[in-house]
Amino acid sequence: MDNMFRLMGSEEFSDRRRCIWVNGPVIIGAGPSGLATAACLHEQGVPFVVLERADCIASLWQRRTYDRIKLHLPKNVCQLPKMPFPENYPEYPTKRQFIDYLESYANRFDISPQFNECVQSARYDEVSGLWRIKTTTTSSIAGSEMEYICRWLVVATGENAERVVPEIDGLTTKFEGEVIHSCEYKSGEKYRGKSVLVVGCGNSGMEVSLDLANHNANPSMVVRSSVHVLPREIFGKATFEISMMLMKWLPLWLVDKLLLILAWLILGNLTKYGVKRPNMGPMELKVVTGKTPVLDIGAIEKIKSGDVDVVPGIKRFYRNHVEFVDGQRLNLDAVVLATGYRSNVPSWLQENDLFSKNGFPKSAFPNAWKGKSGLYAAGFTRKGLAGASADAVDIAQDIGNVWREDSKIHKMRSRVVYRRCISLA
Ligand SMILES: Cc1cc2nc3c(=O)[nH]c(=O)nc-3n(C[C@H](O)[C@H](O)[C@H](O)COP(=O)(O)OP(=O)(O)OC[C@H]3O[C@@H](n4cnc5c(N)ncnc54)[C@H](O)[C@@H]3O)c2cc1C
């Protein structure tokens, strides 16, 4: 808290809300994007404050991911700026390794977030030219309120801040089995021998289904529309890297054609198992809609062997079973909603220039990181950790430039004042 100047007792605030002036930017979110931005600011000599609603850094990874998860992109594209992964890490670090890396990262760059501070609103005050950020404390002294005032605001609350829970007929009113979101799923251990419906076939749906099958549960996975599944690696090289390399030289449609031929050679024709491909190619779909292709790490094998059943869209739930749109019925013990996530920015940021109503910046990469009046966005380019790192570097450089200019002016002013004092003495 060295870099804070407290304006306690300001008349404008209720007794319960304290007001804090932050000398430097406020970063909202202590996930990889917030940490990367903080580290780059630290390197620029700019002080900052990080506000985090959870009680730890990288809460998505520590609290909202299942045990078996690994990074699904190779480590060289997932490491944050200025500190590579340890050399002994495998190509795809485990959840524990990634969290350990982030803990060391925070230590190395002296990042100590204000934990249990949930941002309720942030608005730019035109008169003072400053951002006003209101938070509530989520710890044991719950209910206390703070207001942070600063010149720069970095939004790093993530593309996956809130779970998406669809309304499905009978799910909450009739079904009596357990219903969880994939962010609450830890392991298939407790589902051994049970019939589990996994709703959704993105990376989460596929990996939860695989984990359930590995624990001898009976998973059925809902594929209501279509999905691109690519092998995680092609001839020993990461599919992600192959795609990026091809995209440098070839038009998108040709990259897509090549990827689909390779996927067909490795995974075979998935349509006969109920997994249809979208009409648009995987890379074009990613560029146009942001929808990520699934990188297969074994679920397709389980689908082919019948250990994971593919089922169509859901019509409604009953007390202990589900009915699908084709009239089929299935008895169930539990449901895992692998139905994705959304950004929460519109619920608290009072601004409509940088961010659109869906909580993502209006402009696409590489122009999505900077707004007006000192507002920045880190980690909203749907480019995973590599995109977050690129944003962090740009943001810190931009703020650092202004910070250094201001410091020079400040020093010059101090010198003038000092000389005047000397001459008066
Ligand atoms: C299951 C899963 C696996 C993934 N695997 C990969 C992968 O292998 N490779 C990859 O590149 N990407 C992956 N991603 C994408 C993921 O978005 C990034 O890995 C990374 O977590 C993004 O970092 P972030 O800091 O932008 O967001 P987050 O990690 O979500 O961090 C945002 C932080 O902001 C905090 N926050 C949110 N709202 C508020 C508020 N109002 N006030 C205060 N704090 C708030 C949250 O608590 C959170 O700690 C995965 C995503 C998921 C869901």
Ligand SMILES: NC(=O)c1ccc[n+]([C@@H]2O[C@H](COP(=O)([O-])OP(=O)(O)OC[C@H]3O[C@@H](n4cnc5c(N)ncnc54)[C@H](OP(=O)(O)O)[C@@H]3O)[C@@H](O)[C@H]2O)c1
């Ligand atoms: N190992 C890893 O690194 C890893 C693991 C998991 C997730 N992730 C990442 O995390 C992010 C989120 O992935 P995600 O899989 O959780 O979410 P997602 O990609 O958004 O997928 C959501 C899925 O839920 C389906 N769905 C939504 N509502 C439905 C309904 N009412 N009925 C049936 N299906 C419904 C969607 O189908 P439609 O397509 O038809 O809408 C889609 O298949 C992605 O960026 C992903 O890459 C990474």
